[in-house]
Amino acid sequence: MSSIKELKHLQISLQDISDATNNYAKENCIGLGGYGKVYKGESEKYGTIAVKRLSRNREEHSQGDREFKTEIALLSNYKHEKIVTLLGYCDEDGEKILVYKHESQGSLDKHLKSADLTWTYLFRRCPWVKIPSP
Ligand SMILES: Nc1ncnc2c1ncn2[C@@H]1O[C@H](COP(=O)(O)OP(=O)(O)OP(=O)(O)O)[C@@H](O)[C@H]1O
Numbered sequence: 384m385s386s387i388k389e390l391k392h393l394q395i396s397l398q399d400i401s402d403a404t405n406n407y408a409k410e411n412c413i414g415l416g417g418y419g420k421v422y423k424g425e426s427e428k429y430g431t432i433a434v435k436r437l438s439r440n441r442e443e444h445s446q447g448d449r450e451f452k453t454e455i456a457l458l459s460n461y462k463h464e465k466i467v468t469l470l471g472y473c474d475e476d477g478e479k480i481l482v483y484k485h486e487s488q489g490s491l492d493k494h495l496k497s498a499d500l501t502w503t504y505l506f507r508r509c510p511w512v513k514i515p516s517p
Contacts, residue, residue, distance in 0.1 A: 390459055395471040395482050399426065404434055418450065423485055429470050433486070437479040451479045 403424030404411045414421040419438035426432050437447050451472070458469035468484040 390455055390472075393455065393459060393469075393471040395473050395480075397473050397475040397478055397480075399428075400424070400434055400473055400480055400482065403432060407434075407436065418447070418481075429482070429484070431485040431487075432470060433483045435481040435483070437481075447479065451481070454481055 401407070403426040404422040405424075407420075407422055411422045411424060412420055413423045413433065416435065419436050422434040422436065424432045424434050437451060451474075455469065455472050458466070462468065467486060470482045470484055472482060473480040
């Protein structure tokens with residue numbers, strides 16, 4: 384796994400992230416995960432982005448810092464249409480931020496919780512799935 388020092392080319396400035404999200408405006412907040420709040424932004428360089436800002440509470444625990452480095456090292460190595468694209472990160476002025484390509488389809492968990500995802504739909508779309516006999 385690459386060390387964070389080797390990934391300097393992925394650094395995005397705090398100013399650029401703040402500009403893209405209108406200084407983390409409430410209206411730009413699109414979600415809340417275990418890492419912290421997620422904001423939608425518009426960047427000149429990257430287009431529409433999703434910005435994950437590590438919450439301060441999380442940062443107090445070294446776990447947040449470890450997760451931050453692991454996410455950068457892992458995702459910068461894997462590029463696949465089915466894996467969210469990490470565009471870069473920011474580690475400036477005590478802020479730890481991950482910047483992803485914005486996925487307009489939303490997250491997988493949203494689709495898995497969807498009422499449209501019925502067993503009938505799944506069996507029709509995946510005929511190879513067999514119902515186990517009792
Ligand atoms: N790249 C993205 N594009 C669009 N929306 C996103 C993106 N990443 C996160 N989101 C939104 O932010 C919400 C929180 O995402 P996040 O990945 O932080 O939490 P999570 O899915 O609970 O994962 P974790 O368990 O790692 O905290 C998602 O449910 C989604 O609505």
